[in-house]
Amino acid sequence: MTQALVSQFDVGLFDLDGVCYLGQEPVVHAPESISAAVGMGLKQAYVTNNASRHPAVVAAQLEALGIPAPADSVVNSAQVGSQMLAEHVEPGSKILVLGAQALRDEVTARGLVVVESADDHPAAVIQGFYPEANWADLSEAALAIRAGALYVCTNLDKTIPRERGLMVGNGSLARAISNSTGVEPLSAGKPEPEIFQIAAKMLEARSPFAIGDNLDTDIQGAVSAGMPVLHVLTGLASARDICLAPAHQRPTYLADDLRAMLEPYPDSGGDGPQAWVGEAHARWTGSAFEVGTIGDDDGLVRRLGADPVELNLNQYRSLALSAWGAADSGVSVSEISAALPEITVSRDHE
Ligand SMILES: [Mg+2]
Structure with a gap:
């Protein structure tokens, strides 16, 4: 193999945190490596579990860091979760949304009707990361789920990284609802395979690969989607973590950073x-x-x-x-x- 690794693939599904950026800063070698891969013909998509920000906002942030990101290149778990909802309920169904405006917009865009109360008899509840959620919001969702509404979460991340450390993630907030109702949610986010499969479909990929830093989301999700996956050491999992990975969390390709996708494997x-x-x-x-x-x-x-x-x-x-x-x-x-x-x-x- 003398060609660049990336030349085997037509679409790259990049994780964001720890792959493209860390906080406000680009990850080392990410902007020039992704630009070069795109120059070689790779179509790029950015696949994120974070459902609280509009894809266009994320794309603009990437562009500001020097990472090429057309507005439609960002796929988030709000899009995938809304797609899952649309596949499970009748068109025009009422949906109780526990989440940010970006998620409400995605639900509306799929011809579903956003409602505010369990008394509206929603067919489903969808929950995305929503820092403003309080006890009354969680209880409203719990009442609807107890009454039979389908329960979908955009992702089940236990934590969410912030400047000061790991904060309470959507999955931990969802635990409050599943604890009180006894109902486990469906999840649209990594490590479920749907986010990779739906993103690949949206980009009409023939030979996609995924790129990630996190074993139990990016790598596990790509492996369960049957997709080759490149791991970079610029984020969460260390080289030692990789050596200790169980079979369902082992990357196809190991790299230090994104330069490796431009090199022969x-x-x-x-x-x-x-x-x-x-x-x-x-x-x-x-x-x-x-x-x-x-x-x-x-x-x-x-x-x-x-x-x-x-x-x-x-x-x-x-x-x-x-x-x-x-x-x-x-x-x-x-x-x-x-x-x-x-x-x-x-x-x-x-
Ligand atoms: Mg990451």
């Missing part, structure tokens, strides 16, 4: 807990991981201990394959975890 192979990627190799000895470069003397093979290590990109990739192979061949997660130090992935020594 190396060949790889191996046998269980022995793996090689490009020129790098890693293996599980039965009690430790060893990482090295093919052709090096044994003396240059590093045995990982408790101290943090710095690996190059292919060494990291081979270590992850080795750790997954070890887990799949019966080595316990606690044993693998104990053998893995903190890992920094660096291009400095290549």
